[in-house]
Every structure is written in C-alpha cells, then in structure tokens.
Amino acid sequence: MNENAKVARLPNKFEALIPIIFLLGVMISNYVFGWGQDPHIPVTLSCGVAMIIGYRCGYTYKDMLAAGLEAVNQSLEAIIIILLVGCLIGSFTACGTIPAVVYYGLKLLSPGIFLPFITLMCAVVGIALGSAWTVSATLGIAFMAIGKTMGLNPALIAGAILSGACCGDKFSPLSDSTNLAAGASQTGLFDHVGAMVTTTFPSLVIAIILYAFFSFSSVNNYDPSLANQLSAEIVNHYDYMSPLLLIPILMIIIVAVIKMPAIPSIVLLSLVGCGFAAVLQGAGIADCIRMLHYGYSAESQNELFSNLVNRGGMDSMLWTNNLVIVAVAFGGILQKIGAIESILGHLIHKVKTPFQLVFVTLATSIFCITTMCDQYLGLIIPSSMYKDNYDQMGLGRNMLSRTLEDGGTLWSPLVPWSSCGSYHTSVLGVPTLSYLPYCFMNLINPIFALVTASWGGNILFADGSRTTFYGKLKKGRGPAGAPEEAHEIAMKALVERRKAGIYKSL
Structure with a gap:
C-alpha cells in the first residue's frame, strides 16, 4: 500500500473535472429532455468514472473503495437519524400535530400582509414538517392559487414560499439536510x-x-376558498383538533434547549406522537407501528389535504438515504483521488482567516450543487475537504455545518437542473430562473454570513464562545459536538491564536 501511495499523483484539472462533467452532463440532459429520472444511478455511475480517473493516477481499486466506505461510515449516524425522522413525521401526522400547525396558520391569513405571512407560515410549517418539498407541495400550491387571485406576480409568490420553506427546512431537526450537515461536519444536531x-x-x-x-x-383582492377548503378537510378528518396538538412541536424546542442527543430525542418525540395519536385520534398499537414504518395515509378528494397527510414513515426516507449513501461515497472517492483539491485546492492554501474560510466553504458548496446537481453533494464534499481547516483555526464544527447550510441547502432550489430546482418548478408552475430573483431568503443568507464574517461577526469558536453581529466576543453555553481528537486540535489552535493576539480573549 505504501508503494501505491508513492506512485499515486494528483489528477490534473482536466482529469479532475471528468467525473463532474459526466455527472453534470447526465443531470442536465435529464433536465433538458425531461427524462424525469432520479439522481441515484447517475451519481453511482459517476463513482465508477471517478475510480477510473483515480486508477489512471495510481490509486488502487481497494484504496478508493475503502475511501468511499469510510465516508459512508462517518455519515452512518446521520443516515440512522434520517430513518428515524421518517418515523417522527409519520407519528406527528397521525396524531394531528402537523395538520394542526397548518390549520391554525391558515386561520391567521390576512390579505394585507399576504407575502410576509406566507413566508413566515411556510417557515413554521417547514420546521414542523422538516421538508421544503412537502411545504411546496401543500401550502405552496394553495398560496400560489390564493396569491394569483390577488393579482400578484407568480414568481414573487413562489419566491416567498420557497424563502419560508427553505428557512424552516434548515431549522428543523426533522430535516434530512439539517441532519446531514451536522453528521457530515461531525457535530451535534x-x-x-x-x-x-x-x-x-x-x-x-x-x-x-x-x-x-x-x-x-x-395586493388587490383575496379569495379564501382554497384555504377554507383545506381547513375544513383537516377538521373533518381528525377526531380531535385543538391547540393541544401543538404540544409535540413545543417538545422539539425543549429537547433542543436541553441539548438532548439527536437519536434518543427523535425516538422520544416519535413515541410522544404515537401517544397523542392513541389518546386523541383513537389509533391502536398496530396503527402506530404501521405509520412509524410506512407513514400515515388517508383517503381524500382534496389533493392539498392528501399531499399534506399521506407522508412519513421510515420507509419514505429510503430514497433520501440511498442517495446519501452513493453521494457520500462519491465525495469520499473524489477526496481520495484529490479531484476537488486539484480544482479548488489553490483556494484553501490562501486561507488565513475565518472570513476567507467561510468564503471558500460557501463557494465550494455552491460550486458542487451547480455542477453536480444535488444539494447533498454540496454538503458532503466541502465538509470532507475543509473540516480539518476549521479545527486548525480553532473554530467550532458547528460553524462548518452552519456555513454548509448557508450556501448548500439554500442554493439548491436556485439551480434549474438540480433535483430541487426542477421539483419546485414542476410543483409551483414557475420556472426556476423566474422565481430566483425573488427568493430573498436564499440570496440574502449566504451574503449575510459572508459580510458579517468579514468584520469578525458571528464567528463560533471551539470552546463554545462566539462573536456577536458586531464582532464582540461572548462566552457560550459550551463547546459544540466534535470528534475528541478534532476538538483537542481546535482547542490548542484557539489558545495559540488568542495568545498571539489573532483572536480576542475572553
């Protein structure tokens, strides 16, 4: 193995781009010709192309396979969490918690504040659902129809919907991308x-x-019929509809505040949802087991209602996890053969400050999503490339995970040929490039993160301390989760930088 390591070389830029060009070509063709195929097989085939390039550069099949498997191994906790999140969504839907959030939100709808309301509403429901896709397919469709009756630009309505939905997705402990960003960065959820x-x-x-x-x-006028129809269907379907059903949502906040580990907290919340379903909606033990596995299902003539409640279950997360596994492996292989380092490595060698590191992370994440057409790769590849650099600067791993989402999760809906962009276009009926200028949240967030970092604001350190918006250093609640060895490296680097006067001291 040592001999192989000696002859292995870094691919040149052309060689490094071949796997990415291959994947990009397949995914763009899928978008242009409307094949409607999922990205799993293209990413898997791209793994093979990357291995061929690696073999030409002196890496053995065994070494590249080990790198792919090791990358998957590092993401196993996130994969397990994503499966359990499916159980949680199923139980929260069965007990009526998620429909209750939608029901009471629609009751507050006011024409004069339509756009800010739907942004906030989609954010709240996005936190409850953990999926911008589901928000788009439920509230998004309803709000598009309502907004058109007011004479609003459809692209503006779509931008407001996606701004809220993506924000809620980012904040939700139920979200697969949120769990993946934390898992890939090896920090606490x-x-x-x-x-x-x-x-x-x-x-x-x-x-x-x-x-x-x-x-x-x-806003000129308002027709509340669609919102009223959805609200009526929710009330008619569930045996019990009351603000008490919002208690499980409050419990999400509680487990977050007490920093309960992700897996036991999700299991606990899922069981709470089962308990509410049994007591308030009359579900039996067999019903609870079924919906934890396959999700909740209900027959209805109302398409919006069906899209809202027919979801969840461990089984529903297999599509996501299958893609995560092959995408993580692809990232591991690319890292092993040095493809991304060859393309973007010159950037990291110039990085000397947290601001520069944030810029490089954001740029790499956006580059990966734009060229590889999938938000998971935009989270996985930059994390594998730069997590050591965050440690060496004495920064917290949660700053890495935050930066990944600032650029990765929010950028994906803005790429027309990505799975995210094509999905929201088909659901909302607005071309990606049309709603892009109005996705204020998606455009502002990475810029805000970069600008504040330029003067030392919102920096998170390995000891749990952080700087405020204005750059003032504050003591935190404790260090963010990180591998023990990585935390030791980061703490040592932090102490050295504070002694040297590079960072402020507490």
Whole structure:
C-alpha cells in the first residue's frame, strides 16, 4: 500500500473535472429532455468514472473503495437519524400535530400582509414538517392559487414560499439536510441548529421586510376558498383538533434547549406522537407501528389535504438515504483521488482567516450543487475537504455545518437542473430562473454570513464562545459536538491564536 501511495499523483484539472462533467452532463440532459429520472444511478455511475480517473493516477481499486466506505461510515449516524425522522413525521401526522400547525396558520391569513405571512407560515410549517418539498407541495400550491387571485406576480409568490420553506427546512431537526450537515461536519444536531440562528434568523427578518413592501403595494383582492377548503378537510378528518396538538412541536424546542442527543430525542418525540395519536385520534398499537414504518395515509378528494397527510414513515426516507449513501461515497472517492483539491485546492492554501474560510466553504458548496446537481453533494464534499481547516483555526464544527447550510441547502432550489430546482418548478408552475430573483431568503443568507464574517461577526469558536453581529466576543453555553481528537486540535489552535493576539480573549 505504501508503494501505491508513492506512485499515486494528483489528477490534473482536466482529469479532475471528468467525473463532474459526466455527472453534470447526465443531470442536465435529464433536465433538458425531461427524462424525469432520479439522481441515484447517475451519481453511482459517476463513482465508477471517478475510480477510473483515480486508477489512471495510481490509486488502487481497494484504496478508493475503502475511501468511499469510510465516508459512508462517518455519515452512518446521520443516515440512522434520517430513518428515524421518517418515523417522527409519520407519528406527528397521525396524531394531528402537523395538520394542526397548518390549520391554525391558515386561520391567521390576512390579505394585507399576504407575502410576509406566507413566508413566515411556510417557515413554521417547514420546521414542523422538516421538508421544503412537502411545504411546496401543500401550502405552496394553495398560496400560489390564493396569491394569483390577488393579482400578484407568480414568481414573487413562489419566491416567498420557497424563502419560508427553505428557512424552516434548515431549522428543523426533522430535516434530512439539517441532519446531514451536522453528521457530515461531525457535530451535534442541536449545536448545528443553534448555530444557524446567528445568520439564518436575521436573513429571514430582512426577507420578510422586503416581502412586506411588495405585499402592501401589490395586493388587490383575496379569495379564501382554497384555504377554507383545506381547513375544513383537516377538521373533518381528525377526531380531535385543538391547540393541544401543538404540544409535540413545543417538545422539539425543549429537547433542543436541553441539548438532548439527536437519536434518543427523535425516538422520544416519535413515541410522544404515537401517544397523542392513541389518546386523541383513537389509533391502536398496530396503527402506530404501521405509520412509524410506512407513514400515515388517508383517503381524500382534496389533493392539498392528501399531499399534506399521506407522508412519513421510515420507509419514505429510503430514497433520501440511498442517495446519501452513493453521494457520500462519491465525495469520499473524489477526496481520495484529490479531484476537488486539484480544482479548488489553490483556494484553501490562501486561507488565513475565518472570513476567507467561510468564503471558500460557501463557494465550494455552491460550486458542487451547480455542477453536480444535488444539494447533498454540496454538503458532503466541502465538509470532507475543509473540516480539518476549521479545527486548525480553532473554530467550532458547528460553524462548518452552519456555513454548509448557508450556501448548500439554500442554493439548491436556485439551480434549474438540480433535483430541487426542477421539483419546485414542476410543483409551483414557475420556472426556476423566474422565481430566483425573488427568493430573498436564499440570496440574502449566504451574503449575510459572508459580510458579517468579514468584520469578525458571528464567528463560533471551539470552546463554545462566539462573536456577536458586531464582532464582540461572548462566552457560550459550551463547546459544540466534535470528534475528541478534532476538538483537542481546535482547542490548542484557539489558545495559540488568542495568545498571539489573532483572536480576542475572553
């Protein structure tokens, strides 16, 4: 193995681009010709292309396979969490919690504040659902129809929907991308969620202000029939509909505040949902087991209602996990053969400050999503490339995970040929490039993260301390989760930088 390592070389830029060009070519063809194929097989085939390039550069099949498997092994916790999130969604739907969030949100709808309201509503429901895709397919469709009756630009409505939905997806412990960002960065799930408050929440506030301006100046009339039909269907279907059903949502906040580990917290919340379903909706033990595995199902003539409740279950997360496995393996192989290092490695060698590291992470994440057409690769590949650099700068792993989502999760819906962009276009009926300028949240968040980092604001350190928006150092609640060896390296680097006066001391 040592001999192989000696003859192995870094691929040149052309060789390094071949696997990416192959994947990009297949995915763009899928978009242009409307094949409607999922990205799993293209990514798997791209793994083979990457291995061929690696073999030409002196790497053995055994070494490349080991690198792919090791990358998957590092993401196993995230994979397990994603499966359990499916159980949680099934139980929260069965007990009526998720429909209750939608029901009470629609009751608050006001024409004068339509755009900021739907942004906030989609964010809240996105946190409850853990899926921007589901928000788009349920509330998104309803709000598109309602907004058109007000004379609003469909692209503006779609932008407001996606701004809220993607924000909620980012914050939700139920979200696969949120769990993957934390897992790929090897930090705690709730450490990651808490870290995003520093950049995502202010960006949401700015976006809502912009939507308020457009809403006040553009809304002419309002037809509440679609919202009323969905609300009536929810009430008619569930045996019990009351604000008490919002208690499980509050429990998500509680387990986040007490920093309960992700897997036991999701299992606990799933069981709470089963308990509410049994007591309030009359579900039996067999019903609970079925919906934990296969999700909740209900027959209805109302398509919006069916899209809302027929979901969840461990089985429903297999599509995501299958893609995660092959995408993580692809990232591991690319890292092993040095493909991304060859393409972007010159950037990391120039990085000396947290601001520069944030910029490189955001740029790599956006590059990966744009060229590889999938948001999971935009989370996985930059994390594998730069996590050591965050340690060497004394930064917290939750700053890495936060930056991945600032650029990765929010950028994916803006790429027309990505699975995310094509999905939202088909559901909302608005071309990706048309709604792109109005996705204020998605555009503002990475810019806000980068600008504040330029003057030392919102920096998260390995000891749990952080800087405020203005760059003032504050003591935190404790270090974010990280591998023990990585945390030791980061703490040592932090102490050295503070002694040298590079960072401020507490």
